[in-house]
Amino acid sequence: MDEDLFATADEGAELTALRAALAGRADAAGLLDVAYRTVDSPVGPLLLAATGRGVVRVAFAREDHDAVLAQLAARLSPRVLRAPDRLEAAARQVGEYFEGGRRDFAVPLDLSLVSGFRRDVLGVLRGLGYGTTASYARVAGLAGNPRAVRAVGTACARNPLPLLVPCHRVVRSDGGTGEYLGGTDAKRLLLAMEAGSTSAGERGMVGP
Amino acid sequence: MSGPATSRERPAARPPGVEGRTGGDLEPFEAVVERHGALVLRVCRAVVGPDAADDAWSETFLAALRAYPSLPTGSDVRAWLVTIAHRKALDAHRAARRRPVPAERLPEVAAPEGPVPDPVRDERLWAAVAALPPKQRRCVAYHHLAGLPHAEVAALVGGTPEAARRAAADGIAALRRTWGREDGE
Structure with a gap:
C-alpha cells in the first residue's frame, strides 16, 4: 500500500x-x-x-x-x-x-571450468573442422589415451562450451549419433546442417 | 562399475578451494537486482528525491556488487541493500550541501527518457515527500517502504526504536494529509 x-x-x-x-x-x-x-x-x-x-x-x-x-x-x-x-x-x-556463413568461431574462450583429461579432450575437439566427425574412440586416441573412450563421452557430456567447442562432431563408432547436451535432435540438426543437407528434419527421423 | 556411471550423472566437481567458501551459496547478483531493484529505487526516491535517485541507486548497487562475494550466507539481503542505500544517500546529501544548487528542487521536466504517463501526479508526490523533515523521510522510507523493523531503522538514523517508530508514523500521517488534500482538490 x-x-x-x-x-x-x-x-x-x-x-x-x-x-x-x-x-x-x-x-x-x-x-x-x-x-x-x-x-x-x-x-x-x-x-x-x-x-x-x-x-x-x-x-x-x-x-x-x-x-x-x-x-x-x-x-x-x-x-x-x-x-x-x-x-x-x-x-x-x-x-x-x-x-551457414561461419565455419569457425573467433572469440577468446575461458576453459577454467574444465581440467585434466577433460581439458585435453576439449583441445582435440577444437581441432575437429566444420562438417567433419570423429568417433569417441578416435578422440580418445588423439587425446593420448585410446582406452579412455568413456571418459571422452563424459568430457563431451560436460563440455561447458558446446557449439564453440564442437562436441557435436563426436559420434559413435557404429554410426549412431550419440548423446548430446542439447538433445539428440539438436545434434542431428547440427550435423545435417554442417553436411550441407537441407533436410535436417528428415535426418532427424533416422535411427532409433 | 557403478562409480563412474553415477559420477557421470552429477554436475562437475568444484575446483579446490571453492567448496565450502562463504560466498559459495550466493545466487547470481543479477537475481538480487531483479528482486530488490524496484524497492531500492523507491527508497532512494523517497530519501534523496527523484533527481538524485538514479545516482543513489547506481552507487548503491555498485557498492553492493563490490561487497557481495563476502556477504555471509543467509543474510537479509534487503536490509543490507537499504543500509548501503542509506550511506549513499548521506554521501549525496553531503555532496549536495557543497553545491550551490539546492538538491531538493523538483524537476521542471521529467528526468528519465521516454514517456511519463503522469508527471503531474509524480511531481506532487515528491513535493509532499520533500516537505517532510529528513528524519521522517528516512523513517518512512526504511520502515514503510523497505519493511525494516523500527529497531533496525533506529540503528541507521540514530535515536531509539520508539523515536524511529514515531517519526515514521508522523511522516506517513503528514504525507497522507498533504497528499490526500492535494489529491482531493
Whole structure:
C-alpha cells in the first residue's frame, strides 16, 4: 500500500535503463566477473556467459539457464550480471554459424571450468573442422589415451562450451549419433546442417 | 562399475578451494537486482528525491556488487541493500550541501527518457515527500517502504526504536494529509 504510493509510472523503463548502466559501470570497475546474455537459435535459446578472459559457458535451454547461472555463481563468482555487450561478438558469430556463413568461431574462450583429461579432450575437439566427425574412440586416441573412450563421452557430456567447442562432431563408432547436451535432435540438426543437407528434419527421423 | 556411471550423472566437481567458501551459496547478483531493484529505487526516491535517485541507486548497487562475494550466507539481503542505500544517500546529501544548487528542487521536466504517463501526479508526490523533515523521510522510507523493523531503522538514523517508530508514523500521517488534500482538490 505504502509501497505503491512511491511506484511511479515510469519505474519499469527507468529500472531497465539503470540496470543496463549498472552492467557497464560494473565492467569498467572490474566487478563484472561473469557477464551473460541469451540468443535465439534453431536449437532453442542459448545462454552465453563470459569472464574477462573469454566465453566460459554456452548452455541449452534444457540445461535450465537459471540453474547454469547458479552453478557459475558458485564455481566462478557470484558477481554475475546480464551484460550483453561483452558477448556481442560471440552472439553475432553464433548467429552467422546458424545462417551457414561461419565455419569457425573467433572469440577468446575461458576453459577454467574444465581440467585434466577433460581439458585435453576439449583441445582435440577444437581441432575437429566444420562438417567433419570423429568417433569417441578416435578422440580418445588423439587425446593420448585410446582406452579412455568413456571418459571422452563424459568430457563431451560436460563440455561447458558446446557449439564453440564442437562436441557435436563426436559420434559413435557404429554410426549412431550419440548423446548430446542439447538433445539428440539438436545434434542431428547440427550435423545435417554442417553436411550441407537441407533436410535436417528428415535426418532427424533416422535411427532409433 | 557403478562409480563412474553415477559420477557421470552429477554436475562437475568444484575446483579446490571453492567448496565450502562463504560466498559459495550466493545466487547470481543479477537475481538480487531483479528482486530488490524496484524497492531500492523507491527508497532512494523517497530519501534523496527523484533527481538524485538514479545516482543513489547506481552507487548503491555498485557498492553492493563490490561487497557481495563476502556477504555471509543467509543474510537479509534487503536490509543490507537499504543500509548501503542509506550511506549513499548521506554521501549525496553531503555532496549536495557543497553545491550551490539546492538538491531538493523538483524537476521542471521529467528526468528519465521516454514517456511519463503522469508527471503531474509524480511531481506532487515528491513535493509532499520533500516537505517532510529528513528524519521522517528516512523513517518512512526504511520502515514503510523497505519493511525494516523500527529497531533496525533506529540503528541507521540514530535515536531509539520508539523515536524511529514515531517519526515514521508522523511522516506517513503528514504525507497522507498533504497528499490526500492535494489529491482531493
